[in-house]
Amino acid sequence: MSTTSRQDICTHIEQNQDRMLDFLSELISAQSLPGEEQPAQEVLKDKLSEFGGSIDVWEPDADDLRDHPGFFETTPYQEHGYEGRENVATTIDGNGDGPSLAMSGHVDVVNPDPIDAWEHDPWNPDIDDGRMYGRGTMDMKGGIAAFIHAYETLRELDIELAGDLTLQTTIEEEAGGVGGVLSALERGYQPDAAIIPEPSGVPKVGVASAxxxxxxxxxxxxxxxxxxxxxxxxxxxxxxxxxxxxxxxxxxxxxxxxxxxxxxxxxxxxxxxxxxxxxxxxxxxxxxxxxxxxxxxxxxxxxxxxxxxxxxxxxxxxxxxxxxxxxxxxxxxxxxxxxxxxxxxxxDPHEIDFRSDFYELVCENTTAVTGGDIQRRGGLGGNDERFYNRYYDIPCPSVGPNGGNGHGADEYVEIDSLIETAQIHALTMVNWCGTVGELE
Ligand SMILES: [Zn+2]
Incomplete structure (x- = not known):
């Protein structure tokens, strides 16, 4: 019987934040522009294989996706095809019959040019005044590092989930995500709920796309x-x-x-x-x-x-x-x-189903961790969340860190916000999937 509490989880995440930041740093250094995402996926294959589930690695097939209502040929597909551009997923089977959850992040980042506009090195992150600088720190390798740290924490605290948890990293969100999240869904990764940790800036939660x-x-x-x-x-x-x-x-x-x-x-x-x-x-x-x-x-x-x-x-x-x-x-x-x-x-645009239990749970945990009021945000840009919400009726909000200068020079993520993001992710895994044994 586990006697770990929600507070223990949050404390552990904060105390071990260096591990999350080190991993994020490694991930940033693995340059992964749209169409050339593989270096980051290599890092993630290694990381995700530590979790005991089998690793699924695949290249998307445009012809399998072509009839889908959300399909279009992305620019990187037209330039590079999908060969050598892998998606990566691992599912950790639950030890009970709790609902399933996917944590999904995109590994592609936009070109940092002109690099001379940066005061920091886009590919060699440094930390200054509570922020980590580098291309992708905010959008969205930070969010990926957060959910990985969240799950590693549960493992270290011997918390077993009752429902299946999928951790996946995908390609080409910046170009429309067709070969990434849509390909994952069509491969069969259709959980009961999902989170994409785009940088919503908790307690802001992403609920829509344009x-x-x-x-x-x-x-x-x-x-x-x-x-x-x-x-x-x-x-x-x-x-x-x-x-x-x-x-x-x-x-x-x-x-x-x-x-x-x-x-x-x-x-x-x-x-x-x-x-x-x-x-x-x-x-x-x-x-x-x-x-x-x-x-x-x-x-x-x-x-x-x-x-x-x-x-x-x-x-x-x-x-x-x-x-x-x-x-x-x-x-x-x-x-x-x-x-x-x-x-x-x-x-097509999308908006999450605000009445879904999962959305409510995410909001509760976000408020509990940050102490702030939820603000719904989104609807100006396109994003991957639309595939879950619009075509599969799977509730999928964005719950990610605060940062700045996304797609610009000196992109950064706020470290405190990244820690809060990991805490929200961990609590949501526990509450949604359920645990084997009780949690205080
Ligand atoms: Zn993004």
Whole structure:
């Protein structure tokens, strides 16, 4: 009979924090950009094999996933394929019939360039004033180190879980996660509940993600010497008209759907801007200052919150309609139609089921550990949690540490927050899966 208490678990996690930080440091040094995740997975294979379960390692197969409603071809898949890009999972079988749980983290991190913008070394983490700096400390190798430390703590305290616990690390979240979390779900890793420790910044809990679409509009013009502009058709000018119409659409959409509160909780600046249609690139092939542009290519990212009640097909239709309305009004474009291509990110938004027992349990433990009030956040960016919540009805919040400069220079995680994250993870494993023997 175990006489360990919840407090013992939390104390043990705090006292052994150096082990978590050392492991995080090792994981950061294993550089793992999207498409080139393997160095980090090698570290994790070694670590996860210490836990007595068998290690499952697999490369995703795009053709197995293609018919899934959440599928799209990610950019790293198009560039690298899935060969040599492994997902890793281990399941520790429960000794009873408690519910199952998965802890899932992505190992890919975004490129730290320009490195000279960093004061710290992105690949050689250092600790300064309660923060650890390095690429991936916050997003999200910190969260992975936390759940591993949480489980190691339970082992050291001889706490046996009654339900199965899966620990898994996946690829390409930053590019849409299709070959990562979706591949894991389709391989059969469908637990009763899951946590992805993206850096929600406890006591903030991640509850939602945005729908995201990338698209490219190629606008034809007619090149001519700029001295005889009247002989040509300026493709950039036509592109600007389309851009303006899309900007207007974005404003109308924000008026129509109003604010999404978890987004405003995340960034007060999100007020009035829950949907974001952004032009991210414009190219004029063969541009020459004395030539009327003969072609313009614009790229856009569209994001919208779950409260809009639209899936990616709905939004594609609206965007296509806006561009068509510009074309219909323009004599040149009617006969010289712009081309719209959808590429890269293509995701539906999601929101967790707030009535689920698991969500309630996570909130209780988060409050108990941090002493703070829960704040729901999310809905501005896309993330892996959507696969669990949206397509499999598996409740999956993000419960992760506080940090800063994600995707930027001098990314860091706050160590106190990382410790709290591990404590919440451990308590949730114990409460959700149940224990063999009593816990005080
Ligand atoms: Zn992330």
């Amino acid at each position: 729908g995201v679409l990338y698209f490219r509009v190629t606008v034809p013009g007619k090149p001519a010497h700029a001295a005889y502009k009247f002989l040509g058709v300026d493709a950039v000018d036509k592109a600007f008209q389309i851009h303006q119409a899309l900007e207007n659409y974005n404003d109308e959409l924000n008026e129509r759907i109003g604010d999404y509160q978890p987004a405003v909780n995340q960034y007060a600046e999100a007020e009035g801007s829950s949907a974001n249609l952004t032009i991210t690139d414009i190219e004029v092939p063969g541009s020459w200052t004395s030539t009327v542009p003969g072609k313009a290519i614009m790229e856009f990212r569209m994001g919208w919150p779950p409260s809009a009640g639209m899936n990616r097909n709905d939004v594609r239709e609206e965007i296509t309609g806006v561009i068509d309305s510009v074309v219909r009004e323009d004599d040149w474009l009617v006969d010289n139609q712009p081309e719209i291509e959808w590429f890269g990110w293509s995701t």
